Amino acid sequence: MPESPEVDALAGFLAERATGRVIRHADVLEFRTIKTRGAPPETIVGRTVAGARRHGKHIELVLDDGSLVVSLGRHGWMRWFDAAQSPAAPDAPPALAEFGLSDDSRLEATDAGTWVSLGLFVVADPFDVPAVAKLGPDPADPSFSRSDFDAALGGRRKQVKAILQEQESIAGIGNAYSDEILHLARVSPVVHAARLAADETDRLFSATVSTVRDAVAARRGVPIDELKAQKVAAMRVHGRTGEPCPVCGDTIRDLTFSGTSAQYCPTCQNGGVPL
Structure with a gap:
């Protein structure tokens, strides 16, 4: 995608x-x-x-x-x-x-x-x-703020991964980058926004902005027929099922739920317990 x-x-x-x-x-x-x-x-x-x-x-x-x-x-x-x-x-x-x-x-x-x-x-x-x-605010835009992010989450009883991909809430993120954001933030893909602790929300906001903006900068100037390969090569957890986590060495696992899938690290994102 x-x-x-x-x-x-x-x-x-x-x-x-x-x-x-x-x-x-x-x-x-x-x-x-x-x-x-x-x-x-x-x-x-x-x-x-x-x-x-x-x-x-x-x-x-x-x-x-x-x-x-x-x-x-x-x-x-x-x-x-x-x-x-x-x-x-x-x-x-x-x-x-x-x-x-x-x-x-x-x-x-x-x-x-x-x-x-x-x-x-x-x-x-x-x-x-x-x-x-209907697009929501875009994390790649310099004007994207913490208040924009908090409004998107809004204490909702909805899984954070789904909110990250919900274009009306936050524009431009799909399945791959949502996995990368959640891994960097050390947040489970199935946790509801309403259950996030303050420090988790802080990490998630920082990870969303840095992941999107760093990737935008990294892809700039790449020939368009090479962009998919560059994206795949840059992934830490997405599409890496069975490989070691680059942070802790645990095995990256795959989870299918609510009509979508996620790749995640049990240790980094769920206290060592596989989902």
């Missing part, structure tokens, strides 16, 4: 490469990606790209008139091809939409899942996209 550090790097890449180019054609290969039926992607042909921005886990391609917002969903991503560049490998995720730009460059929106999670919105304003309008 794309999360804010990688999507931020993608936005930076597109802002650098696509700005100033004219959209020459727009081909949608999977009609289910179109979320604004009254303004399909073909209507942006002839518009000039003015930049790119991230909103949570969404990409906005800023145009000289309106925007194309791409909801990457669970399995979506984007590929860039310069004029002389070879097409994607046969085993690469399929392109569900293709945008031809001036200078014969090309941008593809892809989806690697078995069901379509990618969404394309042609809008006058990015906040016309319901999921963007």
